[in-house]
Amino acid sequence: MNEIALLLAATLASGTPLAIAGLGLLLNEKAGVLNLGAEGMMLVAAIAGFAAAYYSGSDIVAFAAGAAAGALMAAIFGWLVIWLNTNQYATGLALTLFGGGFSAFVGVDFAGKKLSDRSPLNIPGLSDIPFIGPALFRQHPMVHVAIALMFAFGWFLYKSRAGLVLRAVGESPESAHALGYPVRRIRFFAVIAGGALCGVAGAYLSVVYAPLWVEGLTAGRGWIALALTTFATWRPARVLLGAYLFGGVTMLQFALQGAGVEVSSQLLAMLPYLATIVVLALISRNPVWIRINMPASLGKPFHPGS
Amino acid sequence: MLKLEARPQPSKAMSFASPLIALVLTVILAALLFAALGKDPLKGLGVFFVEPLNGMRSISEVLLKSTPLILCALGLAVCYRSNVWNIGAEGQFLLGAIAGGGVALWLTTEGISGSRGIYSPLVLIAGALGGMVWAAITALLRDKFNASEILVSLMLVYVAQQLLNYLVFVPWKDPMGFNFPQTKTFDASTWLPALLPKSRLHWGFVVALVFVGIFWSFLFRSWRGYQLQVGGLAPAAARYAGFSARTSLWTALLTSGGMAGLAGAMEAAGPLKQLTPHVSTGYGFTAIIVCFVGRLHPVGIVFSGMLLSMMLIGGELGQSRLGLPNALTGVFQGLLLFLLLACDTLIFYRIRWKGAPHAVVPPAVKPATPTTAKEGA
Numbered sequence: 087m088n089e090i091a092l093l094l095a096a097t098l099a100s101g102t103p104l105a106i107a108g109l110g111l112l113l114n115e116k117a118g119v120l121n122l123g124a125e126g127m128m129l130v131a132a133i134a135g136f137a138a139a140y141y142s143g144s145d146i147v148a149f150a151a152g153a154a155a156g157a158l159m160a161a162i163f164g165w166l167v168i169w170l171n172t173n174q175y176a177t178g179l180a181l182t183l184f185g186g187g188f189s190a191f192v193g194v195d196f197a198g199k200k201l202s203d204r205s206p207l208n209i210p211g212l213s214d215i216p217f218i219g220p221a222l223f224r225q226h227p228m229v230h231v232a233i234a235l236m237f238a239f240g241w242f243l244y245k246s247r248a249g250l251v252l253r254a255v256g257e258s259p260e261s262a263h264a265l266g267y268p269v270r271r272i273r274f275f276a277v278i279a280g281g282a283l284c285g286v287a288g289a290y291l292s293v294v295y296a297p298l299w300v301e302g303l304t305a306g307r308g309w310i311a312l313a314l315t316t317f318a319t320w321r322p323a324r325v326l327l328g329a330y331l332f333g334g335v336t337m338l339q340f341a342l343q344g345a346g347v348e349v350s351s352q353l354l355a356m357l358p359y360l361a362t363i364v365v366l367a368l369i370s371r372n373p374v375w376i377r378i379n380m381p382a383s384l385g386k387p388f389h390p391g392s
Numbered sequence: 393m394l395k396l397e398a399r400p401q402p403s404k405a406m407s408f409a410s411p412l413i414a415l416v417l418t419v420i421l422a423a424l425l426f427a428a429l430g431k432d433p434l435k436g437l438g439v440f441f442v443e444p445l446n447g448m449r450s451i452s453e454v455l456l457k458s459t460p461l462i463l464c465a466l467g468l469a470v471c472y473r474s475n476v477w478n479i480g481a482e483g484q485f486l487l488g489a490i491a492g493g494g495v496a497l498w499l500t501t502e503g504i505s506g507s508r509g510i511y512s513p514l515v516l517i518a519g520a521l522g523g524m525v526w527a528a529i530t531a532l533l534r535d536k537f538n539a540s541e542i543l544v545s546l547m548l549v550y551v552a553q554q555l556l557n558y559l560v561f562v563p564w565k566d567p568m569g570f571n572f573p574q575t576k577t578f579d580a581s582t583w584l585p586a587l588l589p590k591s592r593l594h595w596g597f598v599v600a601l602v603f604v605g606i607f608w609s610f611l612f613r614s615w616r617g618y619q620l621q622v623g624g625l626a627p628a629a630a631r632y633a634g635f636s637a638r639t640s641l642w643t644a645l646l647t648s649g650g651m652a653g654l655a656g657a658m659e660a661a662g663p664l665k666q667l668t669p670h671v672s673t674g675y676g677f678t679a680i681i682v683c684f685v686g687r688l689h690p691v692g693i694v695f696s697g698m699l700l701s702m703m704l705i706g707g708e709l710g711q712s713r714l715g716l717p718n719a720l721t722g723v724f725q726g727l728l729l730f731l732l733l734a735c736d737t738l739i740f741y742r743i744r745w746k747g748a749p750h751a752v753v754p755p756a757v758k759p760a761t762p763t764t765a766k767e768g769a
Contacts, residue, residue, distance in 0.1 A: 162730070170396070170733075170734055170737040171740070171741075172733040172734065172736065172737060175542070176684060177733050179479060179729075180730045181730075183725060184722075184723070184727065186722055187720075187721065187726045188722070188723050188726065191717055191720055191723050194719060306546070309547065310547075313540075313543045313547075350558055353554065353558055355554045356554045359547040359548075359554075363533065363543075363548070366539045367533045367544075368537070371537045371538060372538075
């Protein structure tokens, strides 16, 4: 019983960065921008957050540094694709390649350094409930922030006027433009906010989850987060669900190893990536379903007046 | 204020000038970075952009490292021209190394004697097939399940790396290798023959140049190549003309998978002569940059392949001579691609002062940006 609670707790902890990054990318895509640079933003934010935590010792500073790094990277991307109309795929890839190199370069002096383990939250009363306490309430606060963020997104996108405008920009930038909304500026803000959230996710990985820095720390989580938006058919709650599913698969490999299953660790390490492929194929199987749910202008550039 | 104005026609001159402008800007930023790191900028630039061309030995190393880059980028050019976003060349490269290296290892352990004339082609063909099989997974999932080829091909890179790790850590590990994760050294009969005496440069480079010619005629002189490009530039026109998008998808992915696999097998049977977890130093990803800097053109790719190879070697030299982190190469590569994409804007737009009189002309048509890979075929 207790093992299951711990496994659940570990699942939530490992799904949290995917959830936060996935929600950030969802915001991008709802505005019609596909940012393949998630992995690069997360890596740069991870080293920024790690360095900030290393010197300041404060998680808040670390997350702020991560968010700022992610937002800055996203701003470069946004400026290129929104104002210079560069190809979104190629620019996103450039962001990922640059982020990989840059984080490795900046992180040379931190390679292999460790931070102290973050002490989990201890909410008197709640944390002591059998089973539920260890599973849900002895976590880093960021785990709960991710859940709160999901509700906030649900409200923002579907209940608020600003969210309606954002979705309009993603569905039909021409119409939004004709109504007088500054399409490019809205997209730019969405890209920056998405980058900041990817940044928080990156900082969480290096400061809370690992907590250490190695080159290529994110190990494809940015790409999995990108797959999550499709998996979730662009719904915030399903992003969270998907994130915990992949968190669970990641934990499963350790659980299986711990249980003494006779499969080599390298083969088990394939699991999250294989799961992503399988789930992506199953969800995408129905093109009509995807087309109905996908923001209609996703990946298409918009230049007013042409 | 500066303003972008659409050109009546895409500028051909700019499409040639853009990579050069991007390179110059990269060099300037690199010099600034060296200065910021407290190194002499001229010395730093010398190590990155001059020393790799200093003497026959260095040049042969540049050509050696450009071989996998050119091969991978040729295949990717076919993909990107047909609007198939294969970004998993790295994984296809690794599978090529596994398949080619596996055959070489099998010949070695079985002790079958033979000549290089038979074995080298055998190893290379196995590698190409391995890469094709890996790319075929992406093509199949895109074709039958409508799954994004971007995400699937990328995920398969991680799977391929773990597969290679598994093989060299467990079943293929050299029993006499002091427990290092590596295979036996392949038998000399499976090595690629050297092109120059006393250098690591092998005949693979010549093979790559032959493929440059083959790809040029395929892209610009063949009916299938024409269909692929129409499909990439104007999907609706291609549909109307009855060109099959499915055929294009499979052709593009199998071609690029084969090329990347071939490059992987060459790396295993060429300079390395064994398999380790570090067969690739990111060739498949660097090839994406090679492909764009080379304007998706086979001849351009030869030049950009050598440029990026020079930067790879420059990174190693910078580490040994100036104590710079090797990761600097990755920074420069990323910068180069960013700057190139920014400069490419000048192919379709010109910079004008706001308020200057406009030319009243219809804007140039930009090649169809993919709606998204997730949309139905």
